[in-house]
Amino acid sequence: MRFLAFIIVSLTGALLLYGTGEFPDWGDPKSPASLHVSDYYIEKTFEDTGVPNFVTAVVTDYRGFDTMFETAVIFTAGLGCFLLLRDFRGKKERFYRHTPTGVILHVKDDKKTLTVGNEFEYMDKEWVPPDLINKTVCRILIPFIQIYALYVVAHGDYSPGGGFQGGVIFGSSLILLAISYNLKTLVKRVKEKLLGIFAAVGVLIYAGIAAICMPMGGAFLDYGKLAPLVPGDPHHIRALGMLGVEIGVGIAVMAVMVIIYINIVSEGKHDEGL
Amino acid sequence: MSDLLTLIVAKYNYWLYVILMMIGLYGMIAKNNLIKKIVGMNIFQTAIILFYVSIGYKKDATIPILVSAHDAHGAAIRAADYINPLTSCLMLTAIVVSVATFGYAMALAVRIYQRYQTLEEDELRMRLSEE
Amino acid sequence: MHWPIDIIVLTLVIFCAIAALSVRDLLGTAILFGAYSFLMCLLWTIMGAVDVAFTEASVGAGVSTVFFVAAIFRTSRRTKD
Numbered sequence: 008m009r010f011l012a013f014i015i016v017s018l019t020g021a022l023l024l025y026g027t028g029e030f031p032d033w034g035d036p037k038s039p040a041s042l043h044v045s046d047y048y049i050e051k052t053f054e055d056t057g058v059p060n061f062v063t064a065v066v067t068d069y070r071g072f073d074t075m076f077e078t079a080v081i082f083t084a085g086l087g088c089f090l091l092l093r094d095f096r097g098k099k100e101r102f103y104r105h106t107p108t109g110v111i112l113h114v115k116d117d118k119k120t121l122t123v124g125n126e127f128e129y130m131d132k133e134w135v136p137p138d139l140i141n142k143t144v145c146r147i148l149i150p151f152i153q154i155y156a157l158y159v160v161a162h163g164d165y166s167p168g169g170g171f172q173g174g175v176i177f178g179s180s181l182i183l184l185a186i187s188y189n190l191k192t193l194v195k196r197v198k199e200k201l202l203g204i205f206a207a208v209g210v211l212i213y214a215g216i217a218a219i220c221m222p223m224g225g226a227f228l229d230y231g232k233l234a235p236l237v238p239g240d241p242h243h244i245r246a247l248g249m250l251g252v253e254i255g256v257g258i259a260v261m262a263v264m265v266i267i268y269i270n271i272v273s274e275g276k277h278d279e280g281l
Numbered sequence: 282m283s284d285l286l287t288l289i290v291a292k293y294n295y296w297l298y299v300i301l302m303m304i305g306l307y308g309m310i311a312k313n314n315l316i317k318k319i320v321g322m323n324i325f326q327t328a329i330i331l332f333y334v335s336i337g338y339k340k341d342a343t344i345p346i347l348v349s350a351h352d353a354h355g356a357a358i359r360a361a362d363y364i365n366p367l368t369s370c371l372m373l374t375a376i377v378v379s380v381a382t383f384g385y386a387m388a389l390a391v392r393i394y395q396r397y398q399t400l401e402e403d404e405l406r407m408r409l410s411e412e
Numbered sequence: 413m414h415w416p417i418d419i420i421v422l423t424l425v426i427f428c429a430i431a432a433l434s435v436r437d438l439l440g441t442a443i444l445f446g447a448y449s450f451l452m453c454l455l456w457t458i459m460g461a462v463d464v465a466f467t468e469a470s471v472g473a474g475v476s477t478v479f480f481v482a483a484i485f486r487t488s489r490r491t492k493d
Binding site (some may be wrong): 317342377 | 422430448460461472475476479493
Protein backbone atom coordinates (compact mmCIF):
# COMPACT_ATOMS: atom_id res chain seq x y z
CA MET A 8 0.00 0.00 0.00
CA ARG A 9 2.78 2.40 0.84
CA PHE A 10 4.70 1.50 -2.28
CA LEU A 11 1.63 2.13 -4.43
CA ALA A 12 1.09 5.49 -2.72
CA PHE A 13 4.71 6.39 -3.35
CA ILE A 14 4.38 5.58 -7.05
CA ILE A 15 1.20 7.62 -7.43
CA VAL A 16 2.72 10.57 -5.61
CA SER A 17 5.91 10.49 -7.68
CA LEU A 18 3.98 10.33 -10.95
CA THR A 19 1.75 13.25 -10.00
CA GLY A 20 4.74 15.21 -8.76
CA ALA A 21 6.66 14.60 -11.97
CA LEU A 22 3.69 15.72 -14.05
CA LEU A 23 3.31 18.92 -12.05
CA LEU A 24 7.03 19.63 -12.20
CA TYR A 25 6.93 19.25 -15.95
CA GLY A 26 4.02 21.70 -16.01
CA THR A 27 5.95 24.36 -14.15
CA GLY A 28 8.25 24.73 -17.12
CA GLU A 29 5.68 26.88 -18.83
CA PHE A 30 5.05 29.28 -15.99
CA PRO A 31 6.12 32.92 -16.21
CA ASP A 32 9.16 33.84 -14.17
CA TRP A 33 8.57 34.46 -10.53
CA GLY A 34 7.97 38.12 -9.77
CA ASP A 35 7.33 39.20 -13.31
CA PRO A 36 5.02 42.24 -13.43
CA LYS A 37 3.77 41.21 -16.85
CA SER A 38 2.53 37.77 -15.86
CA PRO A 39 -1.08 37.10 -16.92
CA ALA A 40 -2.40 37.02 -13.37
CA SER A 41 -1.43 40.64 -12.87
CA LEU A 42 -2.96 42.16 -15.96
CA HIS A 43 -6.59 42.96 -16.87
CA VAL A 44 -8.75 43.19 -13.79
CA SER A 45 -6.24 43.62 -10.99
CA ASP A 46 -4.83 46.77 -12.59
CA TYR A 47 -8.32 48.23 -12.44
CA TYR A 48 -8.59 47.28 -8.77
CA ILE A 49 -5.30 48.92 -7.85
CA GLU A 50 -5.91 52.14 -9.77
CA LYS A 51 -9.56 52.79 -9.15
CA THR A 52 -10.26 51.54 -5.61
CA PHE A 53 -9.59 54.80 -3.83
CA GLU A 54 -11.75 56.82 -6.22
CA ASP A 55 -14.69 54.43 -6.09
CA THR A 56 -14.79 53.50 -2.44
CA GLY A 57 -12.43 55.70 -0.45
CA VAL A 58 -10.68 52.79 1.24
CA PRO A 59 -6.87 52.48 1.06
CA ASN A 60 -6.60 48.74 1.70
CA PHE A 61 -7.08 47.07 -1.68
CA VAL A 62 -7.56 43.57 -0.36
CA THR A 63 -10.39 44.48 2.02
CA ALA A 64 -12.09 46.51 -0.70
CA VAL A 65 -11.92 43.65 -3.16
CA VAL A 66 -13.06 41.05 -0.61
CA THR A 67 -16.05 42.90 0.79
CA ASP A 68 -17.11 45.15 -2.03
CA TYR A 69 -16.06 44.07 -5.49
CA ARG A 70 -16.29 40.33 -4.70
CA GLY A 71 -18.87 40.46 -1.94
CA PHE A 72 -20.72 37.34 -3.05
CA ASP A 73 -17.75 35.13 -2.21
CA THR A 74 -17.54 36.48 1.32
CA MET A 75 -21.25 36.03 1.90
CA PHE A 76 -21.11 32.37 1.01
CA GLU A 77 -17.90 31.93 2.99
CA THR A 78 -19.77 33.19 6.06
CA ALA A 79 -22.50 30.69 5.27
CA VAL A 80 -19.87 27.92 5.09
CA ILE A 81 -18.51 28.83 8.53
CA PHE A 82 -22.03 28.86 9.92
CA THR A 83 -22.71 25.44 8.42
CA ALA A 84 -19.53 24.02 9.96
CA GLY A 85 -20.58 25.25 13.41
CA LEU A 86 -24.08 23.90 12.92
CA GLY A 87 -22.69 20.56 11.80
CA CYS A 88 -20.43 20.21 14.85
CA PHE A 89 -23.34 21.02 17.11
CA LEU A 90 -25.63 18.47 15.46
CA LEU A 91 -22.96 15.78 15.40
CA LEU A 92 -21.71 15.92 18.94
CA ARG A 93 -24.25 17.50 21.23
CA ASP A 94 -25.48 15.16 23.91
CA PHE A 95 -28.53 16.30 25.82
CA ARG A 96 -28.82 13.34 28.12
CA GLY A 97 -27.38 15.09 31.15
CA LYS A 98 -25.04 13.96 33.84
CA LYS A 99 -25.82 10.86 35.75
CA GLU A 100 -23.25 11.25 38.52
CA ARG A 101 -21.63 14.27 40.09
CA PHE A 102 -18.55 14.94 42.15
CA TYR A 103 -18.49 17.45 44.97
CA ARG A 104 -15.58 18.50 47.12
CA HIS A 105 -15.89 19.66 50.73
CA THR A 106 -13.56 22.67 50.77
CA PRO A 107 -12.46 22.79 54.46
CA THR A 108 -11.46 19.15 54.70
CA GLY A 109 -10.79 18.12 51.08
CA VAL A 110 -13.17 15.16 51.18
CA ILE A 111 -14.61 14.19 47.81
CA LEU A 112 -18.23 13.08 47.51
CA HIS A 113 -19.47 11.05 44.57
CA VAL A 114 -23.23 11.42 44.23
CA LYS A 115 -24.66 8.80 41.91
CA ASP A 116 -28.33 9.60 42.17
CA ASP A 117 -29.76 12.10 39.76
CA LYS A 118 -32.31 13.56 42.09
CA LYS A 119 -30.25 14.45 45.17
CA THR A 120 -28.26 17.64 44.75
CA LEU A 121 -26.10 19.53 47.22
CA THR A 122 -26.21 23.29 47.35
CA VAL A 123 -22.96 24.70 46.12
CA GLY A 124 -21.62 27.55 48.18
CA ASN A 125 -18.93 28.12 50.74
CA GLU A 126 -18.57 24.54 51.84
CA PHE A 127 -19.10 22.44 48.75
CA GLU A 128 -17.83 23.05 45.24
CA TYR A 129 -18.34 21.32 41.91
CA MET A 130 -15.48 19.21 40.70
CA ASP A 131 -14.39 17.68 37.41
CA LYS A 132 -13.43 14.03 37.35
CA GLU A 133 -9.79 14.84 38.10
CA TRP A 134 -9.37 17.64 40.55
CA VAL A 135 -6.59 20.08 39.72
CA PRO A 136 -5.57 22.61 42.39
CA PRO A 137 -6.39 26.17 41.29
CA ASP A 138 -3.37 27.88 39.86
CA LEU A 139 -3.29 31.47 41.03
CA ILE A 140 -0.74 32.91 38.62
CA ASN A 141 -2.40 31.38 35.58
CA LYS A 142 -5.87 32.58 36.53
CA THR A 143 -4.84 36.10 37.43
CA VAL A 144 -2.74 36.72 34.34
CA CYS A 145 -5.41 35.40 31.98
CA ARG A 146 -8.09 37.36 33.77
CA ILE A 147 -6.15 40.58 33.23
CA LEU A 148 -5.27 39.82 29.62
CA ILE A 149 -8.69 38.85 28.28
CA PRO A 150 -10.29 42.34 28.08
CA PHE A 151 -7.22 43.68 26.27
CA ILE A 152 -7.37 40.87 23.74
CA GLN A 153 -11.01 41.69 23.14
CA ILE A 154 -10.29 45.36 22.59
CA TYR A 155 -7.56 44.39 20.14
CA ALA A 156 -10.03 42.18 18.30
CA LEU A 157 -12.53 45.05 18.00
CA TYR A 158 -9.73 47.30 16.75
CA VAL A 159 -8.79 44.79 14.06
CA VAL A 160 -12.40 44.62 12.85
CA ALA A 161 -12.92 48.37 12.79
CA HIS A 162 -9.56 49.31 11.30
CA GLY A 163 -9.69 46.73 8.55
CA ASP A 164 -10.13 49.42 5.92
CA TYR A 165 -6.80 51.05 6.62
CA SER A 166 -4.48 48.29 7.77
CA PRO A 167 -4.26 44.55 7.34
CA GLY A 168 -7.15 42.94 9.12
CA GLY A 169 -10.84 42.84 8.59
CA GLY A 170 -13.90 41.08 9.88
CA PHE A 171 -12.72 37.51 9.85
CA GLN A 172 -9.42 38.04 11.65
CA GLY A 173 -11.04 40.12 14.40
CA GLY A 174 -13.74 37.52 14.91
CA VAL A 175 -11.20 34.73 15.33
CA ILE A 176 -9.20 36.74 17.88
CA PHE A 177 -12.33 37.50 19.88
CA GLY A 178 -13.32 33.84 19.82
CA SER A 179 -9.89 32.76 20.99
CA SER A 180 -10.09 35.16 23.95
CA LEU A 181 -13.22 33.33 25.09
CA ILE A 182 -11.45 29.99 24.57
CA LEU A 183 -8.64 31.33 26.80
CA LEU A 184 -11.23 31.87 29.52
CA ALA A 185 -12.32 28.25 29.19
CA ILE A 186 -8.77 26.94 29.34
CA SER A 187 -7.49 28.99 32.27
CA TYR A 188 -10.54 28.57 34.50
CA ASN A 189 -12.79 25.66 33.62
CA LEU A 190 -15.40 25.03 30.97
CA LYS A 191 -18.31 25.66 33.34
CA THR A 192 -17.17 29.24 33.84
CA LEU A 193 -17.38 29.91 30.13
CA VAL A 194 -20.71 28.14 29.69
CA LYS A 195 -22.22 30.07 32.57
CA ARG A 196 -21.15 33.41 31.14
CA VAL A 197 -21.75 32.85 27.45
CA LYS A 198 -24.76 30.62 27.18
CA GLU A 199 -25.24 28.23 24.35
CA LYS A 200 -28.43 29.90 23.16
CA LEU A 201 -26.65 33.25 22.91
CA LEU A 202 -23.89 31.70 20.78
CA GLY A 203 -26.42 30.18 18.43
CA ILE A 204 -28.24 33.47 18.06
CA PHE A 205 -24.97 35.31 17.37
CA ALA A 206 -23.94 32.87 14.68
CA ALA A 207 -27.23 33.28 12.85
CA VAL A 208 -27.39 37.05 13.35
CA GLY A 209 -23.97 37.50 11.78
CA VAL A 210 -25.01 35.85 8.53
CA LEU A 211 -28.30 37.75 8.67
CA ILE A 212 -26.54 41.12 8.98
CA TYR A 213 -24.47 40.38 5.89
CA ALA A 214 -27.38 39.18 3.80
CA GLY A 215 -29.61 41.92 5.18
CA ILE A 216 -27.30 44.77 4.21
CA ALA A 217 -26.96 43.22 0.78
CA ALA A 218 -30.70 42.78 0.37
CA ILE A 219 -31.63 46.28 1.53
CA CYS A 220 -29.83 47.64 -1.53
CA MET A 221 -32.42 46.09 -3.79
CA PRO A 222 -35.53 48.12 -2.78
CA MET A 223 -33.38 51.26 -2.90
CA GLY A 224 -32.96 50.81 -6.62
CA GLY A 225 -29.70 48.92 -7.08
CA ALA A 226 -28.62 45.35 -7.59
CA PHE A 227 -27.87 42.94 -4.74
CA LEU A 228 -24.75 44.10 -2.80
CA ASP A 229 -24.61 47.50 -4.47
CA TYR A 230 -23.70 49.67 -1.49
CA GLY A 231 -23.72 52.89 -3.45
CA LYS A 232 -27.50 53.06 -3.44
CA LEU A 233 -27.81 53.06 0.35
CA ALA A 234 -26.98 56.79 0.55
CA PRO A 235 -30.46 58.14 1.47
CA LEU A 236 -30.65 55.87 4.54
CA VAL A 237 -27.48 56.98 6.27
CA PRO A 238 -26.99 60.56 7.48
CA GLY A 239 -23.68 62.09 6.53
CA ASP A 240 -21.38 62.39 3.60
CA PRO A 241 -22.64 60.30 0.65
CA HIS A 242 -19.10 59.75 -0.65
CA HIS A 243 -18.33 57.44 2.26
CA ILE A 244 -21.34 55.21 1.82
CA ARG A 245 -19.42 52.33 0.28
CA ALA A 246 -16.88 52.34 3.11
CA LEU A 247 -19.72 52.30 5.65
CA GLY A 248 -21.39 49.42 3.86
CA MET A 249 -18.11 47.49 3.99
CA LEU A 250 -17.79 48.18 7.72
CA GLY A 251 -21.30 46.93 8.43
CA VAL A 252 -20.68 43.77 6.46
CA GLU A 253 -17.41 43.10 8.27
CA ILE A 254 -19.12 43.43 11.63
CA GLY A 255 -21.55 40.74 10.53
CA VAL A 256 -18.72 38.41 9.51
CA GLY A 257 -16.88 39.02 12.80
CA ILE A 258 -19.88 38.20 14.97
CA ALA A 259 -20.63 34.98 13.08
CA VAL A 260 -17.03 33.75 13.14
CA MET A 261 -16.62 34.45 16.86
CA ALA A 262 -19.70 32.45 17.79
CA VAL A 263 -18.79 29.52 15.55
CA MET A 264 -15.23 29.20 16.90
CA VAL A 265 -16.51 29.01 20.47
CA ILE A 266 -19.26 26.54 19.52
CA ILE A 267 -16.82 24.17 17.80
CA TYR A 268 -14.36 24.31 20.72
CA ILE A 269 -16.95 23.66 23.41
CA ASN A 270 -18.46 20.75 21.56
CA ILE A 271 -15.17 19.05 20.73
CA VAL A 272 -13.54 19.38 24.15
CA SER A 273 -16.47 18.15 26.20
CA GLU A 274 -17.82 15.57 23.71
CA GLY A 275 -21.11 17.41 23.62
CA LYS A 276 -21.93 17.31 27.28
CA HIS A 277 -20.75 20.85 28.19
CA ASP A 278 -19.60 19.85 31.64
CA GLU A 279 -15.84 19.49 31.83
CA GLY A 280 -12.95 19.97 29.50
CA LEU A 281 -9.25 20.83 29.16
CA MET B 282 24.98 24.91 -17.99
CA SER B 283 24.41 28.58 -17.38
CA ASP B 284 20.91 28.57 -18.79
CA LEU B 285 20.10 25.58 -16.61
CA LEU B 286 21.27 27.74 -13.72
CA THR B 287 19.05 30.65 -14.81
CA LEU B 288 16.17 28.19 -15.16
CA ILE B 289 16.71 26.99 -11.61
CA VAL B 290 17.02 30.50 -10.21
CA ALA B 291 13.84 31.63 -11.97
CA LYS B 292 11.71 28.66 -11.01
CA TYR B 293 13.02 27.02 -7.83
CA ASN B 294 10.04 28.20 -5.79
CA TYR B 295 7.55 26.35 -7.92
CA TRP B 296 9.48 23.12 -7.53
CA LEU B 297 9.53 23.43 -3.75
CA TYR B 298 5.79 24.15 -3.71
CA VAL B 299 5.13 21.04 -5.77
CA ILE B 300 7.25 19.00 -3.34
CA LEU B 301 5.20 20.34 -0.42
CA MET B 302 1.94 19.45 -2.18
CA MET B 303 3.17 15.94 -2.78
CA ILE B 304 4.10 15.53 0.90
CA GLY B 305 0.54 16.44 1.83
CA LEU B 306 -0.91 14.06 -0.76
CA TYR B 307 1.28 11.21 0.48
CA GLY B 308 0.12 11.86 4.03
CA MET B 309 -3.50 11.67 2.97
CA ILE B 310 -3.12 8.39 1.09
CA ALA B 311 -0.58 6.36 2.97
CA LYS B 312 -0.93 7.10 6.67
CA ASN B 313 -3.03 4.82 8.83
CA ASN B 314 -4.19 7.11 11.58
CA LEU B 315 -7.22 9.25 10.78
CA ILE B 316 -5.81 12.35 12.43
CA LYS B 317 -2.63 12.13 10.36
CA LYS B 318 -4.79 12.00 7.26
CA ILE B 319 -6.49 15.20 8.36
CA VAL B 320 -3.08 16.82 8.93
CA GLY B 321 -2.02 15.75 5.43
CA MET B 322 -5.15 17.35 3.98
CA ASN B 323 -4.37 20.60 5.71
CA ILE B 324 -0.74 20.57 4.51
CA PHE B 325 -2.02 20.09 0.95
CA GLN B 326 -4.44 23.00 1.31
CA THR B 327 -1.87 25.42 2.67
CA ALA B 328 0.61 24.42 -0.03
CA ILE B 329 -1.94 25.29 -2.72
CA ILE B 330 -2.67 28.62 -1.05
CA LEU B 331 1.08 29.32 -0.95
CA PHE B 332 1.34 28.60 -4.65
CA TYR B 333 -1.51 30.97 -5.50
CA VAL B 334 -0.20 33.80 -3.37
CA SER B 335 3.24 33.48 -4.94
CA ILE B 336 1.74 34.07 -8.38
CA GLY B 337 0.67 37.53 -7.33
CA TYR B 338 4.13 38.71 -6.29
CA LYS B 339 5.88 41.43 -8.28
CA LYS B 340 9.53 42.37 -8.00
CA ASP B 341 10.26 45.61 -6.08
CA ALA B 342 6.62 46.13 -5.24
CA THR B 343 5.15 46.99 -1.88
CA ILE B 344 2.19 45.68 0.14
CA PRO B 345 -1.29 46.31 -1.29
CA ILE B 346 -2.22 49.28 0.89
CA LEU B 347 -2.26 52.71 -0.66
CA VAL B 348 0.81 54.62 0.42
CA SER B 349 -0.32 58.21 0.26
CA ALA B 350 -4.03 58.17 0.82
CA HIS B 351 -4.51 61.88 0.61
CA ASP B 352 -2.61 63.20 -2.32
CA ALA B 353 -3.39 60.30 -4.60
CA HIS B 354 -5.43 62.58 -6.82
CA GLY B 355 -2.37 64.42 -7.99
CA ALA B 356 0.10 61.61 -8.57
CA ALA B 357 -1.09 58.73 -10.69
CA ILE B 358 -1.11 55.33 -8.99
CA ARG B 359 1.04 52.94 -10.97
CA ALA B 360 -0.09 49.36 -10.87
CA ALA B 361 3.43 47.97 -11.02
CA ASP B 362 4.20 49.44 -7.60
CA TYR B 363 1.78 47.29 -5.64
CA ILE B 364 1.50 43.55 -5.55
CA ASN B 365 -1.56 41.90 -6.95
CA PRO B 366 -4.47 42.08 -4.48
CA LEU B 367 -6.71 39.68 -6.32
CA THR B 368 -4.87 36.48 -5.42
CA SER B 369 -4.71 37.48 -1.73
CA CYS B 370 -8.43 38.06 -1.55
CA LEU B 371 -9.32 34.73 -3.12
CA MET B 372 -7.00 32.94 -0.74
CA LEU B 373 -8.60 34.57 2.31
CA THR B 374 -11.77 32.67 1.52
CA ALA B 375 -9.74 29.49 1.03
CA ILE B 376 -8.15 29.77 4.49
CA VAL B 377 -11.55 30.30 6.11
CA VAL B 378 -12.95 27.24 4.38
CA SER B 379 -9.92 25.19 5.41
CA VAL B 380 -10.34 26.02 9.09
CA ALA B 381 -14.05 25.18 8.94
CA THR B 382 -13.24 21.82 7.34
CA PHE B 383 -10.53 21.13 9.93
CA GLY B 384 -12.85 21.80 12.88
CA TYR B 385 -15.56 19.64 11.42
CA ALA B 386 -13.12 16.81 10.65
CA MET B 387 -11.92 16.85 14.28
CA ALA B 388 -15.53 16.56 15.46
CA LEU B 389 -16.01 13.57 13.16
CA ALA B 390 -12.82 11.93 14.51
CA VAL B 391 -14.06 12.32 18.10
CA ARG B 392 -17.37 10.76 17.15
CA ILE B 393 -15.71 7.79 15.43
CA TYR B 394 -13.58 7.21 18.53
CA GLN B 395 -16.67 7.24 20.74
CA ARG B 396 -18.26 4.55 18.64
CA TYR B 397 -15.35 2.24 17.76
CA GLN B 398 -12.68 3.03 20.39
CA THR B 399 -9.93 3.30 17.80
CA LEU B 400 -8.67 5.69 15.16
CA GLU B 401 -6.42 3.40 13.10
CA GLU B 402 -7.80 2.62 9.69
CA ASP B 403 -7.04 -1.10 9.55
CA GLU B 404 -8.59 -1.76 12.95
CA LEU B 405 -11.64 0.24 11.89
CA ARG B 406 -11.96 -1.85 8.77
CA MET B 407 -11.83 -5.04 10.85
CA ARG B 408 -14.45 -3.84 13.28
CA LEU B 409 -16.73 -2.66 10.53
CA SER B 410 -16.54 -6.01 8.77
CA GLU B 411 -17.39 -7.81 11.99
CA GLU B 412 -20.71 -6.02 12.43
CA MET C 413 13.08 40.34 -1.73
CA HIS C 414 16.10 38.61 -0.39
CA TRP C 415 16.41 35.11 -1.75
CA PRO C 416 18.41 33.50 1.13
CA ILE C 417 15.56 34.12 3.58
CA ASP C 418 13.16 32.56 1.13
CA ILE C 419 15.25 29.41 0.68
CA ILE C 420 15.86 28.94 4.42
CA VAL C 421 12.21 29.36 5.41
CA LEU C 422 11.01 27.08 2.62
CA THR C 423 13.46 24.36 3.68
CA LEU C 424 12.27 24.64 7.29
CA VAL C 425 8.67 24.41 6.11
CA ILE C 426 9.36 21.19 4.24
CA PHE C 427 11.15 19.72 7.28
CA CYS C 428 8.25 20.62 9.56
CA ALA C 429 5.75 19.05 7.19
CA ILE C 430 7.69 15.78 6.93
CA ALA C 431 8.24 15.69 10.70
CA ALA C 432 4.59 16.37 11.52
CA LEU C 433 3.58 13.35 9.50
CA SER C 434 6.23 11.00 10.89
CA VAL C 435 6.11 11.55 14.64
CA ARG C 436 4.34 8.86 16.64
CA ASP C 437 3.03 11.05 19.45
CA LEU C 438 0.00 13.06 18.38
CA LEU C 439 0.79 15.95 20.73
CA GLY C 440 4.09 16.34 18.92
CA THR C 441 2.16 16.46 15.65
CA ALA C 442 0.01 19.26 17.06
CA ILE C 443 2.98 21.38 18.05
CA LEU C 444 4.82 20.77 14.77
CA PHE C 445 1.66 21.67 12.91
CA GLY C 446 1.50 24.96 14.79
CA ALA C 447 5.14 25.64 13.88
CA TYR C 448 4.36 24.85 10.23
CA SER C 449 1.53 27.40 10.27
CA PHE C 450 3.79 30.07 11.75
CA LEU C 451 6.45 29.49 9.11
CA MET C 452 3.82 29.73 6.35
CA CYS C 453 2.70 33.04 7.83
CA LEU C 454 6.30 34.25 7.71
CA LEU C 455 6.60 33.21 4.06
CA TRP C 456 3.55 35.19 3.11
CA THR C 457 4.79 38.25 4.94
CA ILE C 458 8.06 37.99 2.99
CA MET C 459 6.06 37.91 -0.23
CA GLY C 460 4.00 40.92 0.78
CA ALA C 461 0.54 39.38 1.20
CA VAL C 462 -0.06 40.75 4.71
CA ASP C 463 -3.79 40.06 4.95
CA VAL C 464 -3.31 36.38 4.20
CA ALA C 465 -0.44 36.23 6.72
CA PHE C 466 -2.59 37.82 9.44
CA THR C 467 -5.38 35.36 8.80
CA GLU C 468 -3.06 32.36 8.85
CA ALA C 469 -1.40 33.55 12.08
CA SER C 470 -4.69 33.94 13.89
CA VAL C 471 -6.32 30.82 12.47
CA GLY C 472 -3.56 28.28 11.90
CA ALA C 473 -1.31 29.00 14.83
CA GLY C 474 -4.14 29.91 17.18
CA VAL C 475 -7.49 28.29 16.86
CA SER C 476 -6.47 25.30 14.74
CA THR C 477 -3.86 24.09 17.25
CA VAL C 478 -6.42 24.42 20.06
CA PHE C 479 -8.93 22.29 18.14
CA PHE C 480 -6.25 19.69 17.50
CA VAL C 481 -5.22 19.46 21.16
CA ALA C 482 -8.87 19.31 22.26
CA ALA C 483 -9.53 16.42 19.86
CA ILE C 484 -6.44 14.53 21.05
CA PHE C 485 -7.56 15.03 24.64
CA ARG C 486 -10.77 13.19 23.89
CA THR C 487 -9.27 10.43 21.74
CA SER C 488 -6.00 8.62 22.11
CA ARG C 489 -2.61 10.25 22.11
CA ARG C 490 -0.45 7.40 20.90
CA THR C 491 -0.49 6.11 17.39
CA LYS C 492 1.20 3.16 15.78
CA ASP C 493 2.38 4.88 12.67
